[in-house]
Amino acid sequence: MKIAVCVKHAVDEAELRLDTEGRPVLAGAAGKMSTFDKNAVEEGLRLKSAHQGEVVVFVVGAAESKKTLKEALAMGADRGVFVAADPLVIDALRTASMLAAAIRRSGPYDVVICSEGSSDTYTGQVPPMLGELLGVAYVGYARKIEVTGGSARVERSLEDSVEAVETSVPFAVSVVSEINEPRYPTLVQIMQASKKPIEELNGGEIAPPGTISGVEVVSMSSQPSTRKHVMIEGGPDEAAAKLLDALSREGVLK
Amino acid sequence: MSGDVWVYSESEGVSAEVASAAQDVARGASAEVRVVDIGSPRQGIRGSGVRLLLKGPSGPDVSPAVAAEALARAAKDLSPVAVLLGATRDGREAASRLAAKLGVGCMAEVVKLASDGQGVTGERNVYAGKVVAKTRCQFPAVVTVKTGAYPRAEALPERTQEVEVGQVSDRSKVVGREKKAAGGVDLRSAKVIVSAGRGVKKREDLSMLEDLAVTMHGALGCSRPLSADLGWLPEEHHIGLTGVTVKPDLYLAIGISGQLQHVAGMKDSKIVASINTDKDAPIFQASDYCIVGDLYQVVPALRRALSARR
Known part of the structure; x- marks a missing residue:
């Protein structure tokens, strides 16, 4: 089974400083793997241990994002793909189009896993957009995933109900944090991670911007x-x- | 008919909220609001205007995949300036899919919507609620509106216009659905919420907090560790960024440290009171009344004082 996991190098909201006018200082702000992405990586690794295959991790962002890629590799992913882009400029649809292009280049994949939303901006838009752009089935907010042969059964955790959904491979999925308990890499794994391959791509080249103006941030201020x-x-x-x-x-x- | 502002949610209640938000966008854009039904008509609220019925999809439930495809087909024909959806889990998915199909920007979970005639503006919380971002998207735009942020519109359409969009299929099939067991508690409508955090040492001790909640005619909530990590309460009790967002009159945080992700789910409460042993706990930054003390002493004291007053 070929498994793609998409992660984000998110702004660490706990470390984020505000300037004297209450605006967040994003240039050089501390980053970390988006909290729930650890669950996405963990689920990828679990699917691999049940079905064999390969886990490839994708990240879109600035050069620091490679730290998050390395963390996923230390957890046990096989290799990484880094897509260079300015995280302060691209919106969810641009991010999803870059991820889709990168995934297509090294695909096809049986399963594409994201977390439900990033811990910094939490729009939750990239996973369903990715499903659309890849043209595969998409199931959101999974708290359980079972793949049997060419089909999969997924439990979706909604506000007031749990929905059981049957879908077919290949599919994309977003996971909620209840789905698993992410593993901590050992020191040895962290050292080994630096030897695992990382492919580097340019987001603007693999997914040209086109004419969409997208969502822009006009201003930011603290409450x-x-x-x-x-x-x-x-x-x-x-x-x-x-x-x-x-x-x-x-x-x-x- | 082009240039309208469309409203859709799988939930009729949320749909009425989104219709309120849509009126703010329509005003600025000199556009009309159209509330969309997919497959079969829903009751709605009476008033003047037009309801748009997208015919073709069949079946009792409209999945986010089907909603997005039906909306996309109709939007290609009728060119709305904006499509607004409720930011429920299904609504976020439908909106994101729709934006990807149409190749337009998608604003997430916004409040304070407005339009300058060329696009939509709105505000949303980012960085776990630490910062408010004002965002803008050119027409045509897809927008999700934060649930609970707008009152339900009272004047919704009474005339229905039908649009044939054809059969729409979903690659996935819903094979089962179960209500989540929340013990009959709806935190979103509770006026008083007593909320438990990691300061509670044992699962059994939650009964003490539940008792306090009942005495105060309130509901019991919790921070993420208690539901997601420890499993002491069902996840429907989880208040925070990835859980329920609440705004009761009184939020009583007991043994909750006050991580940003938790505060994001309760910061719109009218009054917040907190009990924590750590005087530097971040929850106090988000509180009106702060007691530095042991919950195992203060909660029983509160319970006694409440009984004595009744």
Whole structure:
């Protein structure tokens, strides 16, 4: 089974600094593998251990994105494909078109796995767009994937229900974090990862921009906290009484 | 008929919310709102205007794949300036597929929609809610509207225009559907939410918080570790970026450290009160009332004080 996993080198929101005007400082901001992408890599590795084959990891982004590729390789993926593009300029559809072009070049793949959304911008758009652009079946928000021969049964986790879906190979899928517990690479695996091959492509070349203007970010600003930050002092009973008094005054106690 | 703003959601309630957002876009674009049904007509709310029925797809359920294909076919004929969908899980998928089919930009989970006549603008949270991004997309555009952000429109169309789009097939087939067991709790509509975090040491101790929630006529929620990692509560209780987004009158965070991903799901609450042993816990930055203390002492004290007051 040939398995493609798409990952993102996301801005680490916990480390993200704001300038004096409350704008995020994105140039040189610390990055990390998007949180839920670890579940996508893990699911790829699990499918490989059940069905043999190969796990190839794809990333679109700036040069630092190769760190995230290496992390996926340390977890056990076989090789990586790095697609160079400016993450601050491209929108979801551009990202998906670059991923689709890169996947086509080294494909065909039986399964293409993404996580449901990135931890930094969380649009959740790239996975279904990728399914469309690759022209394969797509199933979103999977919490369980079982592949048997040429078909697959997937459990989709929706807001209020779980949907069982049957689809056929090849297919693309996005996974939710409940699907598995991602493994931690060992030191040896981390060292071995640096020897695994990474192919480098240019996003603008493999997927020319065309005429779509896409979604642009006009401005970004932090939300000023409007919370009161009242520290309630005293022992448990005193603090409890003071809190209830305050909540009554706010009119939020039923 | 070209130049309209279309509204679609698989949920009629969400569809009515999206219709409100669409009115803001239509005003700026001098366009009309058209609420779309696919396959068979839905009831809707009475008012003046036109409902668009895309005929062809059959069956009781319209999957995101079918919705996207039907909308794409109709859009190629009728050229709406914008198609707005609700940002449910199925809605996000349908919107993304539609944008890919039409080759147009797709704005995700926006609020405060407007139009300058040439495109759509809207705001959305990024970086786990730390930052608000103002985004813009030229017409024609696909947009998902954050659920719960707009009131349901009251004047929805009463006249129906039918458009034949032909049979639409899905490569995947739904073979089963089960309701998630949330214990009858709907966190989205709860006025009071008591929410449990990693500070709760044992699963059994949740009953203490549940009891507090019941006393306060509220519902029990939790942060991600309790549902996803420990499995102490069903995931429907998970409040946060990838879980439920809530905005109760009172959010009582108990033993929750306050990671950005959690705050993203509750920051629109009217009043937030928190109990945590760590005075530097980030949850206090997102709180109106803060108690630095042991939940195992403060929660029983709260319970006693509440009983004494009733």
